[in-house]
Amino acid sequence: xxxxxxxxxxxxxxxxxxxxxxxxxxxxxxxxxxxxxxxxxxxxxxxxxxxxxxxxxxxxxxxxxxxxxxxxxxxxxxxxxxxxxxxxxxxxxxxxxxxxxxxxxxxxxxxxxxxxxxxxxxxxxxxxxxxxxxxxxxxxxxxxxxxxxxxxxxxxxx
Numbered sequence: 001x002x003x004x005x006x007x008x009x010x011x012x013x014x015x016x017x018x019x020x021x022x023x024x025x026x027x028x029x030x031x032x033x034x035x036x037x038x039x040x041x042x043x044x045x046x047x048x049x050x051x052x053x054x055x056x057x058x059x060x061x062x063x064x065x066x067x068x069x070x071x072x073x074x075x076x077x078x079x080x081x082x083x084x085x086x087x088x089x090x091x092x093x094x095x096x097x098x099x100x101x102x103x104x105x106x107x108x109x110x111x112x113x114x115x116x117x118x119x120x121x122x123x124x125x126x127x128x129x130x131x132x133x134x135x136x137x138x139x140x141x142x143x144x145x146x147x148x149x150x151x152x153x154x155x156x157x158x
Contacts, residue, residue, distance in 0.1 A: 001037075001038075002037040002038050002040075002041050003037055004029070004032070004033040004037060006037070006041070007032070007037055007040050007041055007044060008028075010041060010044050010045070011028075011044055011056060014044065014045070014048045014056070015048070015053075015054065015055060015056045017054040017055070018054065018055045018056060027058065028058060031058055031062065032058070032061065032062075035065060036069070039065060039068050039069055039072065040061070040065055042064075042068055043061050043062075043064035043065035043067075043068055044056075044061055044064075046064040046068070047060040047061045047063075047064050050064070063116075067116070070123070074123070089129060091129055091130070091131065091132050095130055095131075096130070096131050096132050096135055099125055099130045099131045099135075100131055100135050100138075100139065103121070103122055103125060103131070103139050104139065104142070106118060106121065107139060107142055107143045107146060108146070110143060110146075110147070111147075112147050112149070115143065115147060115149065118143060119140055119143065122136050122139050122140055122143070123136065
């Protein structure tokens with residue numbers, strides 16, 4: 001079980017040159033201490049991987065945390081709780097195909113810097129029940145392949 005103190009240590013070790021004022025320390029504490037510390041640890045490490053800087057930015061970590069939390073909630077939300085009946089969702093095949101074509105056109109003009117916004121657009125269409133999850137998965141895989149990104153790093157150019 002990770003704690004906020006463990007994650008503060010990780011931040012200090014990943015960015016050893018960073019010096020924080022008392023007010024900055026309070027801001028970091030207020031914004032990050034209440035989060036799921038296990039997910040936060042992964043977000044801290046992803047922020048370091050994606051931003052080569054002597055000083056961390058709280059926005060980087062919050063953005064990474066939001067991304068990881070969204071993925072975790074999508075994964076956990078797919079499983080029905082014990083005793084709850086699973087809801088079957090039907091999406092019109094014509095709507096799925098039309099939306100997939102529109103999103104594919106967006107994917108084809110997406111640049112590496114627009115990766116996250118395009119991925120979020122695809123996820124939003126799936127959550128709005130405009131495309132099947134399998135279609136969303138195919139589109140994100142296509143996006144990753146087209147931009148030359150590794151599936152395991154979700155955003156690092158390979």
